[in-house]
Amino acid sequence: MTKRLLTALIGLFLLAAPAWAQQKTVTGRVTDEQGAPLSGASVVIRGTTTGVLSNDAGTYSIRTAPGQVLQFRYLGTTPVERTVGAENVINVQLRRMAQSLDAVVVTALGQTTAQRAVGTAQQTVQGPDIANTQRESFVNALQGRVAGVNVVSSSGVPGASSSITIRGVSSISSSNQPLMIVDGLPIDNKTLNTNTLPSDRPGSSTAFNNRGVDFTNRAADINPEDIESITVLKGPEAAALYGIDAANGAIIITTKRGKAGARGIEYTNSTRFEKVRSYPDIQKVYGISGFGGIGATLSTTGSTTPLYYGVPYPTGTTFYDNVNGFFQTGVSQKHNLAFGGSAADNHLNYRLSTGVVRQNGVIPNSYFNRVNVTAASQGDVNSWMKADLSMGYTNSANNQNYKGDNGPLLSLLVWPSTDQASDYLSITGARRRLTAANAEIDNPYFGINKNFINSKVNRLIANVGLTFTPVSWGYLKTTLGADTYANQNMLLRHPESAFGISNNGILDQADDVTRNLTAQTILNFNSRQLTKSLSVSGLVGNAVSDAKSTVDGGEGTQFLDANFVSVNNTLTRTSTTVISQRRLVSAFAQAVVDYNQYLYLTLQGRNDWTSTIPAERNSFFYPSVSASFVYSDAFPTIGRHMTGKLRAAFAEVGRDARPYAYRSSLEAKTTAYGGYGYGFTGPNPSLRPEFAKSYELGSEMSFLDDRLGLDVTVYRKTTTDQIVNDVRASYATGFVLFNLNGAATQNQGLEITARGTALRRNAFSWDILANFESARGKVTKLPNDFPEAYVSDTWLYGNVRNGVAPGLSTMSLTGLFYLRNNQGQLLIDPATGLPLRSTTFINAGYDRQPKYTIGLSNNLRYNRFGLDFLVDLRRGGDVFNATQHYLTQRGLSLQTLDRDTPRVVPGVLRDGKENSANPTPNSIVVIPSQQTLYYQNMSEELFIEKNINWVRLRDVTLSYNLPERYLNGARLFVTATDLALWTNYTGLDPIVNGNTAAVGGSGAAGIDYGNFPMPRGLNLGIKVGF
Template identity: 60%
Template sequence: MKTRAVLVLMISFLVAPPLFAQQKTITGRVTSEQGASLSGVTVSVKGTGNTTSTNTQGDYSIAAAAGQTLQFRLIGTGLVERAVGSEDVINVQLRRVALDLDAVVVTALGETASQRSLGTAQQSIRGAEIADTKRENFFNALSGRVAGVDVTSTSGVPGASSSLVIRGVSSISSSNQPLIIVDGLPIDNRTVNTGVLASDKSSVTAFSNRGVDFTNRAADLNSQDIETLTVLKGPEAAALYGIDAANGAIVIKTKRGRAGGGMQYSSTVRVEATRANYQLQRVYGPSSLIDGSQASLQYFGAPYPAGTQFYDNIDGFLRKGLSQNHNLSFSGATADNTINYRLSTTLDKQEGVVHNSDLNKINVTGSSQARINSWLNTDLSMIYSYANNDQVYKGDIGPLMGLMLWPQSDDARNYLTPAGTRRLVTAIGAGTELDNPYFNVAKNKINAKTNRLIANVGVVVTPFSWGNIKTNLGTDNYTTQNLLLRHPESVTGYSQRGILDLADVISRNLSALTLLNVNNHALTNSFSLSGFVGHQVSDFKSTSDAQTGINFLDPNFVSMNNTGTRSTLTTIEQRRLVSLFGQAVLDYKDYWYVTLTGRNDWTSTIPRGRNSFFYPSVSTSFIFSDAFPGLRRFVTGKVRLGFAAVGKDARPYAYRPSLQYKTTSYGGYGYDFWGPNLALKPEFKRSIEGGVELSFLNGRL
């Protein structure tokens, strides 16, 4: 009994929070220079892990003791500190500055650093700025907001994919997309390749990545759940991510709960319309066969006779798009801020300007942080997304091609015969005449249903005063069910009497990261040193099971059981990456910094013996206005310079030949066209970058 009592007493000392000072609840409001309330301002007790943020009204609540200091931070404004005295209410006004060298920003691996210490180029954006754009794909919200970032959207229909490239194309054989990190977890941003469809095995039925647009998976994230987004530009900034970040990285921090958050609801309704004004000729009629036997077309048909009735098929076909967004969130924290929580759900419903193109998406996001005791902190987060996307085909098999070329003398709305079959307007045949646009969107279909779960567990242990150990475990899993129909009477499905593609894609990405952080340690009166070392394991696997059916028995019944000839294709892709890395930062009098990083990757996509690669980087930052205080009256700024080497590994199985079914007279299996490449090496990219960041008139310019 005595032993048990002693054990309970020891545990209580370990888990009990320190009570060295009497804490009280400090409340207040944070506003801009113009008096407007500022949401998302980070409020923290200096020197502790006690942090909260302001709500939409700019209000905050935090526990602190007299004598402690509150820090107020917001991207684009100067740092403000206020000492806690006898008052219980502290209101603060933040001033926007052109250059804030004391701002704390997110860097590689989710670590934070002072802006003055960075010798690399990066740019941060508040989540509120992204959410205010009301874009369904947050990639599109970055267009024009981040220097050096080029965002390209494939179209304006719901669910259209977007491509994001930082500082131009750097590879001709691999992806040029940046790495995306959400709360420390790398997430998948790929689009489905039509090569996983069984129809791509035949040149007759293959899409070859034309005519179809699958959503990039970063669109599954809800922009209203983003707290901050940081773009790491170039190899110097993203070198610690190694192979995966040769094109830069986007580091996203999602929102967390805060005291006084409560319930919030927002709703947005948007009407969309096209701005295009097409000029179509109404002089010559549709072309026809030159004679009854040759499959050759005249460039122009005969002139329209006087008095011909014309139809505005374009305005009649395109409709007003309607988008709705509804967001409901709950957040809060305990009185002493040891535990905070947030739960958010969002419904997106988008109807495109083209008929039968729509997107229905549901997002549920939850998070909780807890300070278990003085040496243990936890951070849990979860994102669930469901998307149901109906799209239309694009390019030469899409409805817009038929709309532009449809005869102006024919009412395109009449696309069916009295018998319910496709109505033709020329004599060139159903396999050659372009589909009526109304027939195309009504009979040819693309549908994708995606379920995705991103879960993350973070633990920070501080067993000693000189540093801490940080562990992050996460998983990114999604399944996508794809259906692609080319109707038996359409120009794309006529020769095969209909083509139906079904493909189920299952993707899984596991990541484990461990960091040993070393706090800033004074070497001398002038020099100090800080840094970290770490280890990471990433395991990715994607499996696709696809079926293709042709020769429809009933032209209007969409089912694989309704096809006469079927084929299947299973595609498996797997990759494992193991990494060791480290960083050291040397600080001289808080105005000159030198940062050294190194990372070694072992990848499964390169033959053993050649699959180990080391990527170094070095950068420096010199705050000349602090080194020479007399300059502050005129200018504040820093000079930075950096060098880095990064690379990209090969796609999985690139160095091994694959077996393929042969259609020769003897059949069987054989090697594909590409032979083995056992000497395969990764791409390497070396970069040198320099820059100057200046601010004039006491930060106002």
Template identity: 40%
Template sequence: MKKKLLMLLWGIILLATQAFAQQGNVTGKVTSTDGQPMPGVSVRVKGTQVVSQTTTAGTFSIVAKPGDVLTFTFIGMLAQDKTVGSGAVNVVLAEDQNALSEVVVTAMGITRDKKAMGYSAQTLKGSDIATTQRDNFLNALQGRVAGAIITPTSGTPGASSSMVIRGGVSLDGDNQPLFVIDGLPISNRTFSDYSLVGQGGFNRTNDFGNRAMDINPEEIESLTILKGPEAAALYGTQGASGAVVITTKRAKAGTTRVTYNNAFRIENVYKFPEIQTVYGGGAGGIFDEEVRTRTYFGAKYPANRTLIDNIGNFYKTGFTQRHNASVEGGSEKLSVRSGISYTDQTGMIPTTGYKKLDFKVSVTSKISDKVSMNASINYINNRTDKAYKGVGSAMLSSLSWPLVDDMRNYLDANGNRRTITGSLSGELDNPYWSLNKNPNWDKVNRVLSNVGVDYKPADWFALSARVGADVFAQQGLSAYHPQSYDATKTGSTFVGGGINTFNANSRLFNSAVVATFRKDFGKFKPIIRIGGDLTDDSYQTNAQFGTRFYQENYYSINNTDPTTQRVTFNDELKRKVGGFVNAELGYADFLYLTLTGRQDYSSTLPVNNYSFFYPATSLSFVFSELAPFKKMSWLSMGKLRASWGQSGKDARNAYVTKTKLVAQGTTGGGYATDVTAGNPDLVAEFTTSKEAGFEMGFLKNRLSIDFTYYENVSDKQITAPRLSYGTGAILGYINSGKIRNRGFELLVKGTPIQNENFSWDISANVARTRGNILSLPAGQDVFYLSDTWLTDDVRAQYTVGSSISAFAGQNYLYNNAGQLLINPANGMPIRDAVFTPIGDRAPDFTVGVTNSFTYKNFNLSFLLDIRKGGDIYNATEQYLYARGLSKLTLDREVPRIIQGVFRDGLENTANPTKNNVVVIPYITTSYYSTFSNTADFLQKDVNWIRLKDVTLSYNLPKQLFVGSKTFKSVNVFVTGTDLLMLTNYNGVDPQVSGLSAAAGGLGGSGIDFGNIGLPRAYNFGVRVGF
């Protein structure tokens, strides 16, 4: 028997030897489109089980014979077939832009196969963000992410930007998404004016930047936007408004790579408000050149009078230089990447600027076959020198400066503030004076650290643990010189000169553990994840305020009168602990059911209500995996999906369950009861989300469609409405208010043309969101955001049934027949003291279209950002109108009778008295301040089309670097941002916010008040690989 077995074995060996005699080892190399070797690529002889894999150097060896077809596959790359010939087989793999089966990084660093996901998630490449050359990477997302609205507050250096996904879920709380880097949340806090002592709050005067702007776009590998309920359930209270999940770059094993890139940018103000240059300063039609007022109701300028271009002289060309360098390398056991970046920006407004230094090191280690580790540390240092916002902004001050006076002469012969009226307290500051004598700056030192350990003792079990810290210190100063308007006007807060300084210290500590159980049972493929996380959020602010400088030009709290000095100290500590179970049940690669449950514990809620549970579920049906659909060669992928889920949200502030005692910062100290009453019975807010959609891929995914319809209902809002004074407080925390958001998102991607020399990729998204107020706090007919009350007659205000983005304003009074009521004494309309709805900031829909054309070594890409509808309040035009500077005032010499009836007691009778008072605005200049109703300056249905992020790049031919020991690749590029805008808006830029990103609710979006829009900019640079 043994002899027969030996003979059989020997025969098999002989047959195998004859087969191999006709074959050999085929070798080759696999690289990416940028020439870098690709390790881990699967190489298979088509139709067989013969498989190999590329080494860390991208090389491979496989047994095959001439005529065999080798198939090369790698996750996220387009598969490629190559026929074996007589020589080496070298392959270049390109990224698959439309692969539905790609791996997506979701909540808590969990990676999932996209086809198993029952909710919407959109992923962008980091290179697409970095190519835009924008300092704040959030501004690069506008038009690229369906359902997201990004609002920059200004085009000045270091300005903050806000982001809202699928509408707001909170009346006056934080509606911005959670930001996550490499699996752990980071802070996107914007320092609030409310933490200062002498500014009065409201986030209108200063903008201290949002901390997501600290992220270096060059370090982003990919970015995923999580919008659905299941994603929010995994992140808990922090993810109630969605999440932006960022994966940073790490070294690739087996490669040594050095890169350097730079960009030099020039930028100019895109557009200025138009002013009339016919009538000069004065009143009642009398022009007095010596008075030189900043109201323009005088006579016409003399024909031979030379007018000075103060605007053109003031604003200059901004310049930015940016340098990035990185080094990476290592082996399969240990790889390291380090990167450094430096940005130096000089703003378009004199003395403004922004400097940032960024240094990051990341390490990836394979400790053993079962244990791997990754760690990173990122140091960021930046400083912003700013101009003030609002009524004292450089824009409004420079627009209203007399055209017969050279604004550059802001000092007299003795070095004091030169005025045009002779009164320090009677006129706003010359903007040159303000920028040189009223300093306004802040700086940040920040460290982001992250350590993760992955343990996989078996194929069916894995354990992942992460811990990280986000620590930053922010310091700032804003001051008014003793001769400044704000230090000399009657009732000034800053009398004799004033200074505000602050120190803010933030420490966000996060840790998370996830255990994953994965075991296939035939066609059933269950995955169970059990995890927990801990968040400690500590934030301290220490602000000092003082007035009456001893030395005029010395800006220090020690230079102020001790009797005027005040201080405020806030110390907030919030802790959240959560745990979740996530079960994904897959069947036969076409049906996936996911169930999630999460329990959270929050220190910001009362002890009796600090724990709350919320579930989520989703279903994914990949019908293209079924036999009838597999026969359709034109159908690459088809999926139906649906999800439902809840997410809880705790209180925004740390101490809301009890009424606080507030330290009194004046001499003598002591404590006083806070004006906002606490509530020991608060419960968590809840948002219930539903969404359904489909994903389709055609023609080998050269065309893909992704559609989503959703509805979010947010209930039990934690708000602080006004209370009866009988309660002993002005405001009080309660659970009340309900918001519903509905909308759809459509994302279409395609490659209409693709051949050896030319390709065209296009991506388009369309989105619409509508948010409505279903209920308000008990006893409240209206609810408004005080921050948005920038002028006397407009604010963001909610009523039941209104939009969450509604405007309210003071309209005119009308009689029962709808006729305008007129004051018989002056013939002017009478304004209503009650705020009524006048508009809605929300657009009807938004569209983003990205195109990329590649011809040989050239690439041209650009973005069209389109918005249809939405109202904008042009408070800048109203400001100019009331001062006689608006072109709308050029008909001032025309006598008129305002159509209406007198308010004389007969207005609601059958025969009201018609107005017959003749008004000549040229003489009665109060016409323009009285007849400047909010609704007259609210522009309805604003549309725009923006041409943005236009990049033309060229890769130098690789033949130039053959044999070079220094250079591997060189790419030169030019990028234009915000090059062209077509809009029906009569102001400067409809993409505006009158507040900083610190404001709650939907902030100051849609309010244009002295804003400088995003500049038209041109970037020139080079990327070099060594």
């Protein structure tokens, strides 16, 4: 059976239909108004389905006959027709036009339709725009290019995870990331959650420290050079046919295929150099006063760090530049080689590519390496059957550093500048310490050389699609997909490290084997004319998906040899297995009614059956309806001056729970007698699916022969009966956590996309694309009227977390902040003269949501030169600068230099009169150098910086297309990434995530604690075709 299947698959790649009659071959080149080649322009024989696409040099080759008409089309240009005569070469120049409503776009389930018929908001980014950024992950390249899309990288370390949200945060505790689709089928974008690590088991002392552990999200396995285009479906109404997983929108990725009539080889090479952009300033006036553990940080309790409240350094003291000397120049190499083309009769196309990335970061021993091999083929098996096959293999290796209090940044800053930090080993090869304390903070060099987070991935994604067209009224398409990978992870805390010494070393191993199987069948009904003015088309289909993840973990402690990294080198071993499986069966339908090609009505419906909800409630139906009205066609008078479209949509989308959310599961116990017992999470047999209702209105307009275009969208989304994970409950229940329905959130916003040609003269052009978003999300209800809900993994430092409550933003922060009277004045302790802090978590109105964001893409062309740059702007939103609070507590912040200055903290005494008409003003004088609790007990509230703004020069590319007499389609380029940042934030970078992308809800976006920022990068490269 296996041999027969393999033979059949090979046959589909090689089989082509009988050759058609060959008359003559016409070749040529398709260019824009400036003479630059247009890659991917379609050349079709009118009245037939025979066609080809131009290659990267703009050239094409097609078999045709004299008298036939060739149609040339390219997105955003006026179609051109040429009648074939005696000539064998036809060159065509395509001009821009106001034809965006006639462009063909990708919608749900891989369907394509004219933009004029789409009643929902979506936006497309072309593959070259992504690849030109030279970023390793396409996710990071999307920031600023799509209105409503926000990307946050967890750090600037190679392989750091990135979270992506569309239209803000709506879920309080579950994932807010969109569904990702590659060539019509979903793929896994998971980031390994640290709660699957053996060291994260209930009761483990390491669990808190694991909150600073990051792994790569699986979208980074895709090579950006293999992407043809990315279409973002923003609202649930646009993704309703994708079902449950598309409640947060969908990202549709179309990969490259071979181009008919064009055979060739493409090679791209680039080298990048990276430098750290900035690091915190520390004072070098006052010396060490002692060592100790301070603050209420959960994961640093008991660790000892230097405290800088001593006397000033003597004149002539030698200081070492430990901070600047620690970082290195990061060097990366990329190689991409692709071979593609088609058979002589254009009934079979193929593409084979390979890509290699070798990235070394600015932090020593940090790297991300990736190898991609992809193959794709499309062919006509016969006159009524087509096959589409694709496969992608990824092998990657990633070595990261810890973040937060176990990471090298904080230890680098607090390490005495009077000591040479690079001298981190004693003459015996052991860790060199400053004191005799075992838990002394790690030397930064010791941390990067002896502790590590290592991950290795082998991944295979394969899709097989068959399209049957035995009848004229429609076609049947069946697609099978498999996405499977093995992810091996190892975390080491050296036996002599601050966090490993109490266990004489901690070695974590977690092997995640994930497989996602998907089958999808769609019966499409071609447009049928009911009357002269009215036509209808549609589809019905079903999909089955089965996702299973098995994480086999092992933890070893008590190392026998401190420098031998193996679980066999440990005395105490604990093994765990975490299995997660989910099955989803779906049926769906769509009908599109077309009136005179200017009024469209789309009706959609879907029913899902899920395994993660109790059987009596696991089936649920949800509808969607959208309308599009091209008023410039309906009223020709208007159409002479502009093109315009109105659209409206309503949708309801269901969402299930995570696996095993409604029943408690057994876990292996580490007691003396072992065995199994219930975990922390209790059962909830009443669990129900949650639903989101979305309303959207929009308009698309273009003016001045398409010199100016505008797309405006307003939306509102309400989520009800939302499932909140891991809600704290009374211990009397026998459990600690429960998953409960009952929350509600509301999101609304405004999106504006404006495109225009600022200047077009002779060989020069300047095109601008602006993306604006203003979005607000708030919580309207919590289960059982609880006062607060939060995700515990965001409790990274001190007493601040992503707590939410009714009336607050979905990205609010709560904490043990200062107490105030009913007039908002600080309450002062009469005994110390210092402010008093609350013992319960307080909402003080802190909100990490920006007021608005703007992305400005600029494309300048002059003859063969090109300059592209992206400016990213943000206004508003709060950031918790926990790193600065950490330095202030320890006397290292520049804010502590005025420690000898007497002061009175503004406020009123807590003497019983604080809420009266005449509270007692504070008059107690405090000198911080004599009362160090002034700094050490400072509330984190003072370090939540409000209304942070920035302007970031994100991506800049200068390119030159060499004349064809030298090389075919050769292009030289220089690309800079994260080149400049202007901000009122006092920390390193306001784009920050203290957690990993695996953490649900709003996560720790906007919590800056020991994070390395994105480095500044410069790429030099060349792309050639043969």
